[in-house]
Amino acid sequence: MSATIFSKIIAREIPADIVFEDEVCLAFRDIAPKAPVHVLLIPRQPLAKLGDASAGDQAMLGHLLVKAGEIARQQGCGDAFRVVINSGAGAGQEVFHLHLHILGGRDLGWPPG
Numbered sequence: 001m002s003a004t005i006f007s008k009i010i011a012r013e014i015p016a017d018i019v020f021e022d023e024v025c026l027a028f029r030d031i032a033p034k035a036p037v038h039v040l041l042i043p044r045q046p047l048a049k050l051g052d053a054s055a056g057d058q059a060m061l062g063h064l065l066v067k068a069g070e071i072a073r074q075q076g077c078g079d080a081f082r083v084v085i086n087s088g089a090g091a092g093q094e095v096f097h098l099h100l101h102i103l104g105g106r107d108l109g110w111p112p113g
């Protein structure tokens, strides 16, 4: 996988407003937030998109989902938040390093666009 802006954030080559990190993942505020809480959660291990995941990624993906809930609560979303993963350019993915959008802090309409 080629380097992306998110690998540069992991390597601390460019700044980010980091709200959580552990040995598996890193979470930072989206630079163009779509809600009062808009955090991106990424794995340190590079995977371009969810559609490329395989059985060997199960533990990492489960870890990300558990941490997404913890981060949403820590950011003040209570029990109402949304996790979005855009997989592929046709779904709106712009950065090809897997990331979970954690959105909250306002009413979230359904269906999304």
Ligand code: AMP
Pocket: 005, 016, 028, 029, 030, 031, 032, 033, 040, 085, 086, 092, 093, 094, 095, 096
């Ligand atoms: P996606 O369209 O799902 O690939 O989402 C990419 C997200 O990354 C967008 O919401 C951007 O606003 C966000 N983004 C791009 N560059 C940065 C950056 N340097 N720091 C934080 N968020 C970023």
